[in-house]
Amino acid sequence: MAKLNIGMVGYKFMGKAHSNAYRALPMFFPDRITPTMKAICGRNTEAVSAAAEQFGWAEHTSDWKELVSRDDIDLIDINAPSNAHKEIAVAAAKAGKHLYCEKPLALSLQDSRDMLEAAEKSGVKHMVGFNYRFAPAVMLAKRLIDEGRLGDIYHFRAWFLQDWLVDPDFPLAWRMQKEIAGSGAHGDLGAHLIDMAHYLIGDIKEVIGMSETFIKERPLPEETGGLSATSGNPSQTGPVTVDDATLFLARFGNGALGSFEATRFATGHRSTNSFEINGSKGSVIFDFERMNELQVYFTDDKEDVQGFRRVLATDPAHAYAGVWWPAGHPIGYEHTFTHAFVEFLDAIKEDRQPVPNFNDGVKCQQVLEAVEQSVKERKWIDVSSL
Structure with missing residues (x-):
């Protein structure tokens, strides 16, 4: 099956939960697209390095802007604190990356609408984390x-x-x-x-x-x-x-x-x-x-x-x-x-x-x-x- 290269921003509670899910998918859902855990991002270089090794990510970085601009990344997973969601999502959408974002979608209703608009304008797939x-x-x-x-x-x-x-x-x-x-x-x-x-x-x-x-x-x-x-x-x-x-x-x-x-x-x-x-x-x-x-x-x-x-x-x-x-x-x-x-x-x-996607996040x-x-x-x- 086709592979999808994942870049993830965040490495704590939700980062661990998402990483575990990515690792389980090929074993239990082998007929789906295979997620490849390409790179994980966090501000603390030492901590994100340890998370990459523990969770099974191939690489780590402390620069999310570099991550979303990479040609070898297909999907950006955002589970950083809420105040970072909009900037990362809008930049990733403009770079043509599919988007998975934890809830709540943004700090404000206007920010969430801006994120939805950016995703729709770029034509990428988008999902919000109402697990x-x-x-x-x-x-x-x-x-x-x-x-x-x-x-x-x-x-x-x-x-x-x-x-x-x-x-x-x-x-x-x-x-x-x-x-x-x-x-x-x-x-x-x-x-x-x-x-x-x-x-x-x-x-x-x-x-x-x-x-x-x-x-x-x-x-x-x-x-x-x-x-x-x-x-x-x-x-x-x-x-x-x-x-x-x-x-x-x-x-x-x-x-x-x-x-x-x-x-x-x-x-x-x-x-x-x-x-x-x-x-x-x-x-x-x-x-x-x-x-x-x-x-x-x-x-x-x-x-x-x-x-x-x-x-x-x-x-x-x-x-x-x-x-x-x-x-x-x-x-x-x-x-x-x-x-x-x-x-x-x-x-x-x-x-x-x-479903659920950014429309549900805005609602x-x-x-x-x-x-x-x-x-x-x-x-x-x-x-x-x-």
């Missing part, structure tokens, strides 16, 4: 909705709960700085919930929200990553300029109602990413911590056995079941990235845009900013007005 769409149980929920087995959809409620910032002495990592991250729990966790709502239910019409920053000053870090940091002098602090928690209500274009909660202060929750959907004929519940399972309820079950049932969604619920393990053997978080890249590689081969950014505007103005905001 949870590719969990088996989510794919089963999507199928039940599309086939009408849940009937008319009335409610979508979703929550993404973490607790890694509860300690007030945790240093000021970049995810707590608005100029780098764009927003806090809202853009980091809430973006996944918004995209899931768009994927499963449809467009969000209007929103009203509230948010809070519980710890407003934190120790300055000596060294920082996205989800980790080491403290220098604890007496030296800096302001937290993003939200610690954001909640909002939504109305969908199809009349359904939604509620969303994203927080990093839910003690006892390491990564509770869940949704519940209620329809006229049934309901489903998904919990990422049990990602191979879907709780399913149908109103036409006999009354004496009505209730939520546990469905193991490993086979034949999703499109990629056959390449992994025998029926009943679960898969993990890392497989959602592999499935996302399968979609991307198939789209390149078939000369179509993958998500539009809702994120509508909620932020609602928080400031304390009123309902029409998403289409942005």
Whole structure:
């Protein structure tokens, strides 16, 4: 099969996840285009060199501009902090490179629209990293909705709960700085919930929200990553300029109602990413911590056995079941990235845009900013007005 040379910008949490997915593809999907891990890029030369060796990249560089200009690179994978997304994506698009970019797509709605425009103008393929769409149980929920087995959809409620910032002495990592991250729990966790709502239910019409920053000053870090940091002098602090928690209500274009909660202060929750959907004929519940399972309820079950049932969604619920393990053997978080890249590689081969792409990233950014505007103005905001 044809090969695709990958250049990746970023080497920490998402860099490791993406690298693992690229390495798994030839083994489990041998009939697809083969990704070649050509070069990885990061600002810290020593650290990116170590990552290249650990993850299996052929080369490393600290200059992303050199990387995107190379003739032997076909696709640029962007998983650097959010403030770097636009500049790298626009330059890569102009250089004719296909684009994979982590969420949220950009720091602002306008930046995300600029990225989409650049990609469309260059005619490259583009994809955004909403990997949870590719969990088996989510794919089963999507199928039940599309086939009408849940009937008319009335409610979508979703929550993404973490607790890694509860300690007030945790240093000021970049995810707590608005100029780098764009927003806090809202853009980091809430973006996944918004995209899931768009994927499963449809467009969000209007929103009203509230948010809070519980710890407003934190120790300055000596060294920082996205989800980790080491403290220098604890007496030296800096302001937290993003939200610690954001909640909002939504109305969908199809009349359904939604509620969303994203927080990093839910003690006892390491990564509770869940949704519940209620329809006229049934309901489903998904919990990422049990990602191979879907709780399913149908109103036409006999009354004496009505209730939520546990469905193991490993086979034949999703499109990629056959390449992994025998029926009943679960898969993990890392497989959602592999499935996302399968979609991307198939789209390149078939000369179509993958899904989700930058259009979905822009739609998500539009809702994120509508909620932020609602928080400031304390009123309902029409998403289409942005």
